[in-house]
Amino acid sequence: MGIIVPAYQMSLSYNNQKEAITFPVLPEKLGLNRKGSGKTHDIVGIGEVNVIGNRELAEISFESFFPAQAYSFVTYPESGSKATEPESGNRLLPAIEFVNFIARWQDSPYPSRFIFTGPNFPINLPVSITKFDRWEVAGQPGDIYFNITMKEYVFHSAQKIKVITGKDGKKNAKTEDPKRSDDRARPATYTIKAGDTLIGIARLILNDDKRWRELQKLNGITDKQVRTLKIGSVIKIPKD
Template sequence: MGYQMFLKLEDKVLQIPVLPEKLEISSPGHNETVTVLGIGEINKLKRKGLREVSFESFFPAHYEPYVAGFLFERVEAEDSGEQVKQTKQASSIKPVYTDKTLPEPIRCIRTIQLFREVNRPIQFLLTGTDLDINIKMGIEELSYDERAGEVGDIYYRLKLKEWRPYSAKTLGLTKDNKARAGAAKRPGSPSASKTHTVVRGESLWAICKKRYDDGGKYPQLYAKNKALMDKRNKGTGLPKYTIYPGQVLVL
């Protein structure tokens, strides 16, 4: 598999169409050199700094062989000359690339700008190399320009910096009036488990419809409570999805 690079924010994914000639990766250190009496200088090792990734490339206005193929949709032309049908990249149909399937360079730039405006980290992925990277990063710098003789192409430079989750710690007083720091809450930490107490006449489907707005999720609800339900239904000859009033299910 060849090299591939992606910038991703939730369901929005931008593949880098032309791989950069050079990828600069740096990780600064914060070690401290101090002088100790009778020993001389020593190096106090500290945690490394945030990684930085920077590269230059361009968004092409027209397809060329070096453009990443996954950026396109496949196009199937009927022999009879009927309407052209677009299908997903996973299709087995031989791809036919046209200018119409290539995203406009300015749209790619706007996508990166959108990533910056939401003030949230993006996922940077580099695959197909020993340098495989899959980390959350912030967009530090973006510069771009259009050059004479290459109308439509947009050249750009992008600098990314590693992002780590953080939050303020909480302080509380113990009985002896000593301050105690609480653990910091990280973004995306799972919330406490929610439960549902079964009442007479309910079914897994009805509970999923009520709590998830989708009754079809009852197999997932069963999977979360499999041990509890299987133990209660063992030897009864009843379906494994049978529930009973008073049972407390984890949602």
């Protein structure tokens, strides 16, 4: 009976995995750094004590290279035009295309997602790309070497405080639930479909149905037009 070799795979994706690449060459070493956090205090009668705090964000780093041409499973964003849209799937890519993907994601204000699959060391984390250095080596034309460092990204949202006046005249502060986390990149425009309303679009795209007035003002939509949005028309989406 032969030995079954476990499958290893490493990928990086963006925009809720609407864009993704798998790394064609796995690194010799993959570093995952998770530091704890704590402070020591001197207490009279007890001495030094250690108070454990929340751990620091994880940091992932490794070094590898992109061959001049290599097969990778690639997911491309939907452009809406099938005539010009590249085909997603296992494709032969030049090294520079891998670099272009990662460099673009690094410049984005939205997080990426790093996935490493293996039997003993699985990783699946949203990350920001904090460092991406690349270079070429003499005698190996077309190959692009690189090292990359990524930091764990924690989804967060500001909590709104709402002041409520009771029947007795006293004012009480109520904390509203934060909005759900979302790693999708926000589109610049939206095309109206049948059944759409500004409230529904605000909920879908902005994750807040109360911002429909913002959509109305940005696109110069009158109160009368709000009730009958024209199917197929394109509206602008605000940038935060």
